[in-house]
Amino acid sequence: MNLLADLQDFVHDHRRHGSLTGDATEPAWNGYLVTVACPCGVVFERWVTPEERTRTCCVSRL
Structure with missing residues (x-):
């Protein structure tokens, strides 16, 4: 799966x-951490690399 589908x-x-x-x-040279917290205590965490960010942004524009 990819970031968008997992999220x-x-x-x-x-x-x-x-x-x-x-x-x-904050973005660093090697990417950034995305988190989404649920009141039930589960937290979605994903490290997004610059390459994955580029792919996700390109796909979301289609």
Whole structure:
């Protein structure tokens, strides 16, 4: 799977628990960390590399 599909699955599975809280670290040379926390205690974490960011942004524009 890819970042977008994994994130969509997480949101689909956890949105019924309440408001989800998303965040991302400042970009570094090797990427950044995306997190989404659910009130149930589960946290989605994904390190996004510059290459993955480029692929995800290009696909989301289609």
